[in-house]
Amino acid sequence: AQSVSQHNHHVILSEAASLELGCNYSYGGTVNLFWYVQYPGQHLQLLLKYFSGDPLVKGIKGFEAEFIKSKFSFNLRKPSVQWSDTAEYFCAVTTGAGNNRKLIWGLGTSLAVNP
């Protein structure tokens, strides 16, 4: 069955530290890849997405992610985190062609950034 794994469930960093959150998926065909963020008390927001083209994608708030097809991975990175990055981060994929595809989710990573 298709699945998404996020390696880190809880991450605690100090401000200005670098961040990398791992995400792997299991599906051999066409995928669209997403990172969503949920700030405390807010709704899920799209951080960035990969559909095709350049495997290094840039999102909002200085986040980026790299799609490595051979490793089935889509890791999220940020060179220097801020206290305001404290949130829950979710990796998700859709599989196959077409726009009306369900999202398959990872468990999420809770990031706490200490000032």
Add this chain to the structure above:
Amino acid sequence: EPEVTQTPSHQVTQMGQEVILRCVPISNHLYFYWYRQILGQKVEFLVSFYNNEISEKSEIFDDQFSVERPDGSNFTLKIRSTKLEDSAMYFCASSEEGIQYFGAGTRLSVL
């Protein structure tokens, strides 16, 4: 910026009761979804909806669940007879060009 809105934010109900969770998708979106997240577990897909009919549903979405777009703006999820295990956060989403936009969720507590 247009948003998906969900009401109520928190719903408490007794086991066996019917609940209706409401969502107003972004107005020009055509695809709609319901997901849920049980505490400590992954977000799970329930159902997708397009052109006034279900396009896909998961194993979770059994006969106790139904969806409706009653008036061209609202998109509702009905659970006919709630069970304790239906306690979860329920998220509505609508999509455009393959990107899903989410509401803030409804926390359903079944007692």
